[in-house]
Amino acid sequence: MTAQSAHQPLLAIRDLSVKFADVTAVKDVSFTLDRGETMALVGESGSGKSVTALSILQLLPYPRASHPSGSIIFDGQEMVGAKERTLRAIRGNRISMIFQEPMTSLNPLHNIEKQVGEVLLLHKGLRGAKARARILELLELVGIPDPASRLKALPHELSGGQRQRVMIAMALANEPELLIADEPTTALDVTIQAQILELLKDLQSKLGMALLLITHDLQIVQKMAQTVCVMKDGEIVEAGQARALFDDPKHDYTKKLLSAVPSGEAPALPENATELLETSNIHVQFPIGRKGILGRPDHYLHAVDQISLSLKQGETLGIVGESGSGKTTLAMAILRLLKSTGDIRFAGQDIRDFSGADLRKLRRDMQVVFQDPFGSLSPRMSIAQIVGEGLEIHAPDLTQGEREARIAEALDEVDLPQNAMDRYPHEFSGGQRQRISIARALVLKPRFIVLDEPTSALDMSVQAQIVELLRDLQARHKMAYLFISHDLRVVRALSHRVMVMKNGKLVESGAAADVFDNPQQPYTKALLAAALDLKAAGKEFVRN
Known part of the structure; x- marks a missing residue:
């Protein structure tokens, strides 16, 4: 890292737009993310959060997807239109991503050891005993019980939460500078969720890792994020420091999100309810x-x-x-x-x-x-x-x-x-x-x-x-x-x-x-x- 880059944001997105054929999914999105900072992208399903995140790594289905406008600069490197060789060196190494649905992100034919080890082999050249030791360390880090017995397990042999933990282990394997987490704790147990959030915080302080957190759980946003961008219909409608946004939201849509928490209790059963x-x-x-x-x-x-x-x-x-x-x-x-x-x-x-x-x-x-x-x-x-x-x-x-x-x-x-x-x-x-x-x-x-x-x-x-x-x-x-x-x-x-x-x-x-x-x-x-x-x-x- 140069002295100059240390004073520049790690990630800078300017006027980013994304179209799928004639449909505009993201429109003129801009934000910056500094080293060690946690930013949350929040909004309802279909608001453009995941499309924005996938654009950073250029993982959209091009050429059906296109960028009519915008720039994505990662540590001085323009990502939009970058050569495949450049992107391969960054993906999974300097920028990692935790996807929302682990069952569709993991290869159903490869065991856990091979899938986590592939990341280490491609970017670090680790193999054999050194790779296995690192894999066991990562699986233990994310709370997989008895990790040695799970190395040969296939994805379908794990529970939904355990598959998500494997995805997190793969993302953290190379200690990335930027971690994009798309609903990272959705499938996790509540006991593990709190531990994973603490783990991500610890890694940030140790590695200076930036975290782009995509979530619908505002409780997690309050605990983790320093800054927040609220998205609706492909646009950022409000952005600012997390504490200020939660204490005094300005946009009506932000107020709606903050007030939308499941509440109440089940209605009383009639006394004559029969056993089913x-x-x-x-x-x-x-x-x-x-x-x-x-x-x-x-x-x-x-x-x-x-x-x-x-x-x-x-x-x-x-x-x-x-x-x-x-x-x-x-x-x-x-x-x-x-x-x-x-x-x-x-x-x-x-x-x-x-x-x-x-x-x-x-x-x-x-x-x-x-x-x-x-x-x-x-x-x-x-x-x-x-x-x-x-x-x-x-x-x-x-x-x-x-x-x-x-x-x-x-x-x-x-x-x-x-x-x-x-x-x-x-x-x-x-x-x-x-x-x-x-x-x-x-x-x-x-x-x-x-x-x-x-x-x-x-x-x-x-x-x-x-x-x-x-x-x-x-x-x-x-x-x-x-x-x-x-x-x-x-x-x-x-x-x-x-x-x-x-x-x-x-x-x-x-x-x-x-x-x-x-x-x-x-x-x-x-x-x-x-x-x-x-x-x-x-x-x-x-x-x-």
Whole structure:
């Protein structure tokens, strides 16, 4: 670094515009970022945050994407139009990026050791024992339990939060000068989230690393950022020091964002609410290790260990816990999508032995919204086909007009325009894709919905809307929800009762107000402190 460059911003963006064909996604964006500074880009899905960030590394789909105007200067180097050789030397080395959806960013055919090691090999020339030692150091740094046993794991063998941790390890591998973090803690447990934020702060002070943070979580912005740029419809509508912006926002849109926090509590259940779902001693295990001569595994992982629960019509049961605690596995077992032992009764019927036509009929009443919206939406199907597919199977007698009306109604309920019907998943932001997933579940008007992190990819304002929407739908249709989330603010706003899980076991359960206001177990207390105050939990409370 020269004396002159030390007095210049590390990153300077001037009048940047981005067009996709005839659509302007970013318009005349300007800001600077100094060494060691943390800047947050905030705004709703589709506001241009991620497109702006991808432009820095020139990762947009050129030539379909173009820059009608603007300049991006990184440490004296113009990035717009730079040669591929120049960009390769910077990407993953001097500038790293943590992407929003780890499952689509990691290679499904390569193990974790190879993917993290590739970054070290390309830019540092590390291989063999030195590379492995550095990989283990990075995985331990980001909270991967027993990292040596995970080196040969493939991405699908890790939980969503663990995959995000691997992405963070890859980004930090070469100690970059600028780290672009696109929703870096969206998929992380609340206990790990606070630790990762502390880790990023520590690395900044040690390396002088700048951080461009893209997030919809204003609580994180308050904790991390020194400066903030608020984006709407591709433009920066307000920018300034974080403390001043939070204390005295000037723009109406900024005021709207700051006031849009999920709040309230679940409506009271009627006294005559009937029991819809009951499980007893649900147990799910997975074989681990190489099989012996007799084809037996070395041992079993008890992913769900003797869990019993009940759910009334119109009730919401929130399930919280760290990644890998068994929350989603329990839900998939209840939906009969995973093999399990124990009793499952739905609407008075024992569904353990359902198959064929009986199971298909059950699917209409039991729907699910998955955690990863991009992975659960077919890229070859239009939105109308995705949302309407269930109607073709479960309501074949509907006319084409009736089917289109039902699809339009579902899209309207999740605040998506009707002209979205003819578009495809890749044309939408992460939050918009999650809304499509919710619409697909709602279109059949089921009696029971598993909501697996349904708001994790959504903006704060949309989270509040979705919470209100789910409450309204529940009141009108008496649907029961099994709500899985690491965002305890949303859990509290929606759930009547809460279950806390760790390592496949039930730690604590009770009425939502009792669990939140008077938790009994140390683990529950640690979760609440990490989620609501961003306080890093001690290692004794982190899953190992």
